[in-house]
Amino acid sequence: MEKVVFTTGGTGGHIYPALSIAKKVREKGIDTLFIGTKHRMEKDIVPNENFRFIGLDVLPLRSVKSVIKMITATISAIKLLKKEKPTKIIAFGNYITIPVLIAANVLRIPYYLQEQNHTMGQANKWFYKGAKKVFIAFENTLESIKEKYKSKFVVTGNPLREEFYGKNKREERQKLGIKDDERVILVIGGSLGAKNINEAIVKKWKTITEDGRIRLFWATGKDNYEASTYRIRDFGTAVVEPYFENVPELMAASDIVICRAGASTISELIQLEKPSVLIPYDFVGQKENADVLEYVNGAKIFTNETVEKAIDETLSIVRQASMLEFMSENVKTLKKGNSAEIIVNEMGIK
Ligand SMILES: CC(=O)N[C@H]1[C@@H](OP(=O)(O)OP(=O)(O)OC[C@H]2O[C@@H](n3ccc(=O)[nH]c3=O)[C@H](O)[C@@H]2O)O[C@H](CO)[C@@H](O)[C@@H]1O
Structure with a gap:
């Protein structure tokens, strides 16, 4: 047996x-x-x-x-x-x-x-x-x-939650009430959030939100919510949470993602063919994960010291439909299919 x-x-x-x-x-x-x-x-x-x-x-x-x-x-x-x-x-x-x-x-x-x-x-x-x-x-x-x-x-790629497979961008945007001419930026840290990214978002808050076509979805990390948001008086249309339980839906709906470069996050970006701006958490080898996407021109990499520049770059890319499409097509070349299914087969489990 x-x-x-x-x-x-x-x-x-x-x-x-x-x-x-x-x-x-x-x-x-x-x-x-x-x-x-x-x-x-x-x-x-x-x-x-x-x-x-x-x-x-x-x-x-x-x-x-x-x-x-x-x-x-x-x-x-x-x-x-x-x-x-x-x-x-x-x-x-x-x-x-x-x-x-x-x-x-x-x-x-x-x-x-x-x-x-x-x-x-x-x-x-x-x-x-x-x-x-x-x-x-x-x-x-x-x-x-x-x-x-x-x-x-x-x-085989990384095994992901089943919800990452078979998602459709248009459908997910409709469910979230996002209009065709709006541009969605998703910001997530790793499973623990990312302090540097949060601080830069707060500093750039006015620039991000003054463009009425930008829809921001931002997870601060479970322990960073108060510290990151107490200076913001008006969230406008932005959705700000300590942690998103529905990353598959939000990522599918987004035009670009700002995040760390943990292995699962990188594989999720690949599965959903998303352009990204990456700020790797370096000492655990995330830079090398990020390089995989940058190498095919599917992502831009910044550091903890240049997060504000990373946000400026995101705002620039998200307004260029052709650039978004170019990056997305490049990410697509890395797709491997349903990794968990491939692994079960490779293990000879029937
Ligand atoms: C700090 C650290 O040691 N990080 C390591 C840890 O990553 P860590 O577990 O932090 O990061 P991963 O990117 O691998 O996974 C994060 C997961 O959390 C999910 N998420 C994130 C935010 C949110 O609001 N909601 C949500 O669901 C993401 O969709 C993803 O599925 O293990 C990975 C796999 O060995 C390594 O590559 C990372 O370098």
Whole structure:
């Protein structure tokens, strides 16, 4: 009997792709189990989606204590996998997946990896040589892989929420009451918001809102709403929220998006063929994710120091229909289809 173990955790960026694949597996009536940590957001997100979840006691490898915990967790993972007897394992990167991947090697259970980012994270780098297949989001990741391992890699894009597929721009604009001659700018940070982007929006508020044809949708981030908006007296037609639950609809309706360059956000832009102005959060490898879009002339990249310029540039691009179309056509060339479906097929799950 087929049974698939998913090991993931840390941030939404690692957990949501796993859930999209797991939902496809569950639809086929196949048993699943998630293994993450008992400390981070997977412990809530995964059970909320009605998947069975076991949290191990692991911490980032930064101290002797964390190394001891990693060893203990690995012993627990071996016992757990012996009992659960999965036929396949899939891991989504970062230190949380290490105990299960060591256990998979010890027990010789076939395992697969998924990498969300352009640049592979350390855990995936350590384990890819023993993996059956590695599912990557972006073609250019292959440039850093030795020739003899390349055949293991499959470019699938990142698994996204189902709502990102089959969206139509015109329909979504009608639902939101947006007129044909209005231009929609969507601003989102990562799952935590983006302080620098918020500050620049406030500084440029007058310029953005004085053009009556601009419709702004701006998510400040859950913890930044008060600090970002208290100086604004009149929101006009702008929609400002701490967090948008309906990003698929808003992104589909928008003409251009200002955002960070987390892997899921980049893949969502690709799926919806959106021009963007990106301000990567650099130290976690987002610049390389952003480069994927800029390289095909589908996005412009700015830095935390030049966010105000980024907004001026957005206002300029959004008024040029031909530029928007050019960028959108270029983004389209990166589309890969429904990644979760492709991955389930590649894993031989019927
Ligand atoms: C700070 C940090 O460590 N970031 C990393 C984290 O990204 P993080 O999880 O922050 O960012 P991602 O872009 O991968 O995902 C953000 C998700 O939140 C959604 N969203 C955002 C705002 C909003 O109002 N509503 C909403 O639904 C987006 O649509 C997207 O699906 O994991 C990613 C995947 O490994 C990495 O690429 C990022 O570098």
